[in-house]
Amino acid sequence: MTTAPSSTGADDGLRSGPAAGPAPGPAPGPDAGSGRFTPRARLILLVLCAAQFFISLDFSILNVALPVLGRDLGMGPADLQWAVTAFALPSGGFLLLFGRIADLYGRRRLFLTGVAVFTVASVLAALAWNPGLFLGARALQGLGAAAVVPTGMSLLTTIFPEGPRRNRALGINGTLLSLGYTTGMLLGGGMTEALGWRSTMALLALAGTAVLAGAGLLLPESRTPERPRLDLPGALAVTGGLLSVIYALSTAAEQGFGRPDVVAALTAGAALLTAFVVIESRAAQPLVSLGMLRRPTVAFGNLGGVITFSMMSSVIFLLTLYLQVVLGLSALQTSLVFGAQGAVLALTGAVSSRVIGRIGARATLTGGLAVQGACTTALVLVGAEQGAWLALTALCLASVGHMSAVVSYGVNATSGLPDHEQGLATGLITSSQQLGITIGIPVLGALSASRVHALREAGTAADLALLSGVRLAFAVDAAVVLAASLLIGYGLFRRRRSADRS
Known part of the structure; x- marks a missing residue:
């Protein structure tokens, strides 16, 4: 994959190209201390924050629509929680693994891949005609989100140097993260009532398409110059642990903590996360x-x-x-x-x-x-x-x-x-x-x-x-x-x- 054009000059105050440890990259311009953004920096920030916003939106946009969705697809009340859990499991479980893969093999590349997967999955969810296809599409959305969220954040913190610019960028990003959850609750009800629940998934597909186009044109590639081995045992332990804990907590929200599968998942999650700490303390090239x-x-x-x-x-x-x-x-x-x-x-x-x-x-x-x-x-x-x-x-x-x-x-x-x-x-x-x-x-x-x-x-x-x-x-x-x-x-x-x- 080709690298997007780099900054047009030092006065962009942006970093570009492969990250080489703590090297500062291009020097910021005369207004770097003010936290002001150049037009190109604003576009990059818009793309990265838009991606975080629509991922956050997806956490809540279906909440109000679940009863209607269940009747349409033939899902009983006990199955509706999986419309949320199927997304939450991969989106939370694979975050650390994908964040590390992005460091090693290219943040821009994995970001674009994640947005593409999320967009295709949103189309499949909007067109789903049975519970299996819908839940599979939701899981695929979660997998795409797990790639987009950490890579988008790491692109933001490597492109914008530490200081006022990064603080302001993180402020805008944080605002949209919280707004996305609230906005999802507002949009979900209105869109479901006016256009049907499928319109919520179609909206996410349109947003993903727009971000994919903008990211392909604007974002520079960045990665660590070294290629250390991926800590596979640590990756398996932390991913399995997070998946177990998120499954247990998501299921308990609807069914209670007394269910045997919830207790088993919490126990497995605690054991795997403990094993992860032990593995990382002994690994030559740890994941964390x-x-x-x-x-x-x-x-x-x-x-x-x-x-x-x-x-x-x-x-x-x-x-x-x-x-x-x-x-x-x-x-x-x-x-x-x-x-x-x-x-x-x-x-x-x-x-x-x-x-x-x-x-x-x-x-x-x-x-x-x-x-x-x-x-x-x-x-x-x-x-x-x-x-x-x-x-x-x-x-x-x-x-x-x-x-x-x-x-x-x-x-x-x-x-x-x-x-x-x-x-x-x-x-x-x-x-x-x-x-x-x-x-x-x-x-x-x-x-x-x-x-x-x-x-x-x-x-x-x-x-x-x-x-x-x-x-x-x-x-x-x-x-x-x-x-x-x-x-x-x-x-x-x-x-x-x-x-x-x-």
Whole structure:
């Protein structure tokens, strides 16, 4: 595959060509410190962020459409979870492996391949006439997503040099990641009602086609100059472990944690991930450098990503139940609440890079988590007859903290790393995001459901039981986020002070 044209000059402030360790690439232009983008840089950023957006969109766009889809394809209620799980399994399980393959054999090449696979799979999903074909297409979509997400992120962090440009690029990318999930919920219902569920898959196919065309023209190739052997035992262990954990958590979201297959999958996942750590500690050329995970910015940055994504996705899920079941709001009214949240996410993402420039990525991450946790605490006060305005206000304010954390965790987790480790670092980032989205709803949903079941057994009305369960989950959600803010702040700033003294 030919390499896309490189930057037209040093004043693009972009890197291009094969990555050679920590070499800085072309020198940034006179405005590099300002974080401004040249026209070509804007187009590259548009292509990379568009890919991340439509992948994020795919996580939620079918949620509202599942009942209609099930009737059309003859899928029973117990089978509908596989419309989501079939995508989540490969998209999360293969992230680290594909991130490393991209480092070794070409990020642009794997990015284009992933977009092409995702696009073809979206066409197949839109045309599917039976459950088998549809679920196979969803799995193929997930495989394409697993190639696109880490390679897109590593292209972003290698093309845009560390500093204001990269911070701003990561801010825009993080905004679109969170907006994609919310937008998917909004678009899914409207498109399904107006055009049918197949239109959602057709939309993804059109988006993939546009990104494929733009990426082929604009993106430069980059890879590590060395060709070390791929750590196959480590790759098999981590991929199998992630697949097992994601399957267990996705299934538990619908069926509960007591099922034998869920317990077996969790056990297998824990064993394989433990084996992965052992393998990596002994491998001559490990898939994951354990030394990288000992970097405070990488470890605590990714922990922040898991926490902010898992707890905010849980808030959205729980609020959907509260607004529609307890308060009796319509689907349209509920979508307007999340539409307001989307606007707040977009505005916050637009300024987050400036905040990072002023107070630093560490302070932005810990402060963002603190705001998210404090505002989630307010949701414990929602009532049975009114509370929509409190819910809306608390959700929007919590989203300010959430988006600040989303942008800054990526900056923390990729800063100070050479180019040849960027694919691995971004694979970790996207694994944190996927793990967060996957684990939050099953865990807190199960906690809420357990409380509801106990109250219903005691004779409590259904809506009041649900209110109590949702409040409990909100309280636990807030406590987890606030505790994480303290832990991450301690870890990042303690190590920073130690480094300054040395």
